[in-house]
Amino acid sequence: MSKLIPLPFERPIVDLESQLEQLEQQLGRSPQLTDAVRQMRVELQRLTREVYENLRPWEVVSVARHTNRPQALDYVELIFDEFVELHGDRAFGDDRAILTGFAQLDDQKVLFVGQHKGRNLDERITHNYGMAHPEGYRKALMKMQLAAKYQLPIVCFIDTAGAFPGIGAEERGQAYQIAYNLREMSRVRTPIVCVVIGEGGSGGALGIGIGDHVAVLQYAYYSVISPEGCAGILWKHPKFADKAAEALRFTAPDLLKFGVIDEVVPEPLGGAHRDHRRMAITLKGTLLHALKQLKSLPLDELLNRRYDKFRRIGQFEEQHATTAESSAAS
Amino acid sequence: MTPPAEGQTPTPPDVPAPQLSGEPQRRKRGVPEGLWLRCDACGATVFRKQVEQGLWLCPECGHHFYAPAAARIQQLLDTDSFEEWFADLAPCDPLGFADKRPYRDRLKEEQRKTGLTDACVVGRGYLRGRPLVFGLTDTAFIMGSMGSVVGEKLTRAIERATESRLPLVIISGSGGGARMHEGIFSLMQMGKVSAALARFHESGGLFISVLTNPTMGGVAASFASLGDIVIAEPKALIGFAGPRVVKSTIKMPLPPGFQTSEFLMAHGFVDRIIARPDLRPEISRLIDYCVR
Numbered sequence: 225m226s227k228l229i230p231l232p233f234e235r236p237i238v239d240l241e242s243q244l245e246q247l248e249q250q251l252g253r254s255p256q257l258t259d260a261v262r263q264m265r266v267e268l269q270r271l272t273r274e275v276y277e278n279l280r281p282w283e284v285v286s287v288a289r290h291t292n293r294p295q296a297l298d299y300v301e302l303i304f305d306e307f308v309e310l311h312g313d314r315a316f317g318d319d320r321a322i323l324t325g326f327a328q329l330d331d332q333k334v335l336f337v338g339q340h341k342g343r344n345l346d347e348r349i350t351h352n353y354g355m356a357h358p359e360g361y362r363k364a365l366m367k368m369q370l371a372a373k374y375q376l377p378i379v380c381f382i383d384t385a386g387a388f389p390g391i392g393a394e395e396r397g398q399a400y401q402i403a404y405n406l407r408e409m410s411r412v413r414t415p416i417v418c419v420v421i422g423e424g425g426s427g428g429a430l431g432i433g434i435g436d437h438v439a440v441l442q443y444a445y446y447s448v449i450s451p452e453g454c455a456g457i458l459w460k461h462p463k464f465a466d467k468a469a470e471a472l473r474f475t476a477p478d479l480l481k482f483g484v485i486d487e488v489v490p491e492p493l494g495g496a497h498r499d500h501r502r503m504a505i506t507l508k509g510t511l512l513h514a515l516k517q518l519k520s521l522p523l524d525e526l527l528n529r530r531y532d533k534f535r536r537i538g539q540f541e542e543q544h545a546t547t548a549e550s551s552a553a554s
Numbered sequence: 555m556t557p558p559a560e561g562q563t564p565t566p567p568d569v570p571a572p573q574l575s576g577e578p579q580r581r582k583r584g585v586p587e588g589l590w591l592r593c594d595a596c597g598a599t600v601f602r603k604q605v606e607q608g609l610w611l612c613p614e615c616g617h618h619f620y621a622p623a624a625a626r627i628q629q630l631l632d633t634d635s636f637e638e639w640f641a642d643l644a645p646c647d648p649l650g651f652a653d654k655r656p657y658r659d660r661l662k663e664e665q666r667k668t669g670l671t672d673a674c675v676v677g678r679g680y681l682r683g684r685p686l687v688f689g690l691t692d693t694a695f696i697m698g699s700m701g702s703v704v705g706e707k708l709t710r711a712i713e714r715a716t717e718s719r720l721p722l723v724i725i726s727g728s729g730g731g732a733r734m735h736e737g738i739f740s741l742m743q744m745g746k747v748s749a750a751l752a753r754f755h756e757s758g759g760l761f762i763s764v765l766t767n768p769t770m771g772g773v774a775a776s777f778a779s780l781g782d783i784v785i786a787e788p789k790a791l792i793g794f795a796g797p798r799v800v801k802s803t804i805k806m807p808l809p810p811g812f813q814t815s816e817f818l819m820a821h822g823f824v825d826r827i828i829a830r831p832d833l834r835p836e837i838s839r840l841i842d843y844c845v846r
Contacts, residue, residue, distance in 0.1 A: 389795030389803045394813060397823050399774035399794035406748035407755070407780055426732070426741060427775045427794070434745050448732045448741040448772070453799070458653035458734065472737045473649045482648070484738050534749050535709065537742040538702035543642035 228497065231286050233275055237494065240268050272494045279443070282466035284475050285451060287443040288422045292497040294504065296323060296338030296381045299421070302504035303511070304329055307336065310367055316396060319360030321352045321384070322432065324367040326376070329511060335371035337364050337432055338381035341422070354423075355388035358401035361431045365405050372414040377515050380418040380432045385450060387428030402431040409434035410534070411527060415518035417511060419489065420444045421496075424474075436530050437514040439487040440476040441507075443495050446485070447474035484537055487514075593617050595789075609830045618767065618787050618830055622668070623675045623692040626725055630834055631679035631688065638677040640710055645672050645703045649737050657735040660696070668694045672703035673728070676711035681723070682838040684845070687715035690725040693768065697730030700773055704733075705743025708777060712750040721760040721845050723837060726778040729791070731771020744776035751780050760844045762837060765792050765815065765824070779823070783840055785833070786815035786824045793818075 230238040244264045251257050279287065287293070300307045300323075309325035311318040320340075327336040339356065342348030364380075371378050387398055409416070409432075418435035424446030440446055454468035455461060476488040489510050492499040518526060591602050595617035604613055609629055610621040621629065627636050651657040665671060673695035679688045689711050691698040708724070715722040732740040754761060763781025765774075767790035775794055786792060793813035801808055811817050818824045828836045 387794065389799045391800065391804060391809065391812070394793050394795065394800065395817075395821050397779075397821065399771075399792075400779040400823050402775040402794070403744075403748060403777070403779035406745050406776055407752045410745070410749035410752045411756070427744065427772055430741055430745060431775075434749070446738060446741075448737050449734050454734050468653075471649065471651050471653060472734070473651075474738060479738055482738065484742055531749050531753070534742060534746045537746060538706050538739055539646055539648040539736075540702045540706055541644045541646050543644070 228292050231283070231290065233279070233283050234494075237268070237272050237275060240264070240271055244268060269493065276443075276494055280466070281445070281469040281472070281475050282451065284443050284445055285423075285465075285469055287495045287497070288445050290495065290497045291343075293422055294496050294500040295343060296340040296383060296421070297343075298500055299381060299504055299507065300327065300336065300338070302501060303508045304336065310370075311363075313359040313363035313366060315362060316359040319352075319357050319363060320350050321354050321356035321388070322360035322364050324364055327379070329379070329508070329515075332512075332515065333376055334515070335367055335376050335378045336381075337367065337378065339384045339429075339432070341383060352388060354384045355386060356384065356428065356431075357388050357390075357393045358396040358398050361387070361401045361405045364432050365408055368409065368412050368414075368416070372412045375414055377415040377519065378412070378417070378435075379511060379515075380416065380435060382418060382420045382424050382429045382433055382446075383422035383444075384425045384428045385423050386425035387431065402427045405431045406434055410530060413523050413527065415515060415521075415526060416530075417514045417518070419507065419510070420446045421507075425450060434530070434534070436518050436526060436533070437487070438485045439489050439510055439514070440479055440485050441489045441496060441503075442476055442491040444476060445474045446476075446479055447472050591619070593619075611830060616788075616829065618789065620693060620727070620767070621830075622694060623670060623690055626690055626692075627675070627679070627688070629830070630723075630725070630837070631681055632683065635680040636677055636688065637679065638675060639714070640676060640707050641671070643671070643703050643707055645701060645736075647735075648702070648739055649735070651735045651737070653735075660735070664695050668692065670695050672701070672707075673698045674700075674704040674707045676707045678714075678720070681834065681841070684721070684838055684841050686721045686723055686841070687711050687718075688723050691728045691773065693727035693729055693766075696733060696735070698726070698728035698773070699730030699733035699740070700728065700743050700747075700776075701733035701736035701740045702743065705740070705746050708747050709743075709750045712747070712754050715759055716750075716754045716757050719757070719759065721762065721841050722754065723762045723764065724777060724781075725764040725766060726769045726773055727766045728773035728778070729768035729770050731773050731775070741772065744772050747777045748780060751777060755780075755782075760841065762840060764833065764837075765818075766790050768792070770794070770796060782844070783825050784823065785836070786818060786827050787833075788815055788827055788829055790815045792824075 247261050304327040306328040324337050339354045340351045341354030342351040416435035417437045418433050420440040451465040451469040452462040455464040479485045480488050492502040496503040591600050593612040596615035598614040610619040647657045673691050676689040761781050762783045765786040769778050769792045815827050
């Protein structure tokens with residue numbers, strides 16, 4: 225992989241890495257250095273672990289947004305044996321922010337839906353930084369309904385700062401289309417696995433996020449609003465984004481603790497951007513495992529479980545009952 | 555059961571507003587204090603009492619002022635027919651959220667100010683003799699934003715409407731969308747309410763969604779947009795992203811009338827724009843076409 229641009233908190237790791245590199249170059253001439261190299265490698269591991277175990281939420285956001293972080297199309301190459309892209313929403317156009325198509329996952333055929341931000345400037349412009357318009361959500365839902373027709377399970381990779389806030393998006397019904405996706409995804413009759421691989425930005429993420437199994441990568445985040453947006457409203461300036469990130473409790477371990485997601489997918493030491501291949505292997509394992517379990521359920525039960533999964537979420541007080549994370553039905 | 559003539563005043567103005575989980579102690583946001591009001595639209599100075607005893611409209615130009623939950627219920631439903639459900643659901647603070655001040659304090663203040671426990675009221679009522687499940691979000695309470703209580707109340711109401719096979723009318727007034735202070739819980743309410751509406755839809759239920767000023771973000775992007783019939787009050791602000799966000803993203807001036815009811819109707823997302831005095835007869839007429 226090409227040289228990574230270090231994040232501010234990665235500075236000590238990068239420094240140690242370059243020291244180690246220097247040492248290794250000298251190694252050829254003086255064999256007595258090997259012990260020092262070994263020690264330094266251990267130290268590097270320890271340091272990386274220490275830094276990554278103590279990331280603050282705002283630092284997690286910077287990992288989730290890292291330019292070298294693997295994106296949907298990276299995973300398409302690393303996880304799936306084949307990808308047959310299906311374009312277009314049959315109404316307006318082909319939104320490149322959300323990619324959809326058939327994919328081969330080992331011996332299973334699935335439908336892949338993924339938000340792709342773009343790995344270089346050209347891609348980012350083509351894919352609109354992963355921020356979809358209504359036609360993207362419409363396309364995603366259409367292909368999901370196609371998948372259900374032929375009993376293909378669905379894999380959704382979520383990675384967006386949010387649905388695009390523009391004039392065209394509003395004219396073409398961004399709010400309506402996301403709402404419609406939420407309603408219809410809740411009753412798509414085939415297993416759906418959703419994974420937040422980077423940014424889970426609000427309604428734009430949820431628009432392809434109503435699934436039977438919802439996983440979030442260790443350094444991804446899933447939030448009702450971007451930390452900058454929240455800071456702009458509540459702290460009156462986006463520069464307080466770190467404070468907002470702290471307050472919103474949107475990191476994967478918190479989401480799991482709240483019972484909002486089903487699984488945190490561990491990332492390689494030092495984040496997915498350091499080792500795409502290893503991340504892909506772990507993620508593939510997650511998908512296979514989740515799909516195996518979901519496919520064993522009768523469809524009616526699957527849909528009832530999907531309903532209950534979202535039905536349960538919410539915390540409030542009820543005077544008759546005690547404090548409750550709500551149970552089903554009234 | 556015969557509907558009265560079109561355009562008739564929905565309820566006599568002297569009927570007291572229904573009691574909703576406590577009395578407001580102070581005037582609500584968006585309505586200045588005092589005997590007189592200045593109309594945002596035409597600039598006329600109007601007598602507050604005249605506005606409040608009517609339908610919270612400007613007597614000069616018909617501008618739709620914000621109307622609080624109790625007034626909405628009184629305006630729309632038959633006198634004393636509303637039975638509130640789940641009034642004992644109260645918000646808590648699942649994240650331990652604090653910005654410049656703790657969410658818990660904010661909740662207390664909003665409760666004191668509005669007399670509501672949260673931004674949503676649901677229940678059962680009659681509209682010109684037609685039974686229905688009714689819900690509303692009140693923009694005075696943290697911008698009518700949807701947290702766990704709003705999501706839960708609406709979901710329960712929708713489930714009851716499904717079981718009892720009653721039509722559902724929800725009036726949205728939610729400038730705040732999904733409530734930030736409850737983080738991911740708020741976002742997930744969008745999925746929860748929408749899934750409940752999917753079941754209601756499958757069971758053949760009629761949902762009439764009434765959009766009022768303002769309906770934005772996560773509320774617009776969930777239940778508010780999912781009506782079988784979508785009605786908007788005139789000149790309401792309705793949309794997904796806030797106009798300021800759109801403006802700062804595209805770095806261009808916004809077209810005139812952007813994200814108004816009229817804009818939405820022109821682009822195909824609203825069935826009818828109906829002025830407040832006509833909501834009652836219009837909704838009852840729509841129900842009669844769909845419900846037998």
